Amino acid sequence: MNLTIVKDAVITGFLGGLISYLVSINNKNPDYLNMLAFLYAAPCVFFYMIFIASRSGKQAIKNFSLHAILGGTLTLFVFILTYYFYGLNKKYLVLLNLLFFLVITGFYFNMKIYKL
Numbered sequence: 001m002n003l004t005i006v007k008d009a010v011i012t013g014f015l016g017g018l019i020s021y022l023v024s025i026n027n028k029n030p031d032y033l034n035m036l037a038f039l040y041a042a043p044c045v046f047f048y049m050i051f052i053a054s055r056s057g058k059q060a061i062k063n064f065s066l067h068a069i070l071g072g073t074l075t076l077f078v079f080i081l082t083y084y085f086y087g088l089n090k091k092y093l094v095l096l097n098l099l100f101f102l103v104i105t106g107f108y109f110n111m112k113i114y115k116l
Helices: 003-025 032-041 044-056 058-084 090-110
Strands: none
16 A cells, blocks of 8 residues: 555544544534634645645645635635525525535536646
8 A cells, every 4th residue: 555645544534533523522612613614714624735735846736726726715705605695594505505516616627727
């Protein structure tokens, strides 16, 4: 087995375990979902992905960052829309987010934006 895969699995497991631990010790706290949202959006995932991209050199880090900016900007837009449409039924909020995901992802791959 490739040692890189083992190392990535250990780091991924550690980060996932850390987030799970922090959520589990705070799940009685009414703000635990806020904490989870912060951890989701915090740069720890970006750090991990940059760590992986760095194996391919500085240009890979730059390219990854550009596409993370594109994805992050669209995700921020979806966050804002979800917040704005808070008054909708929760099923509609989830479906709206699914629709955004499908449209944005489809557009990204259909228009071959990944080639930028």
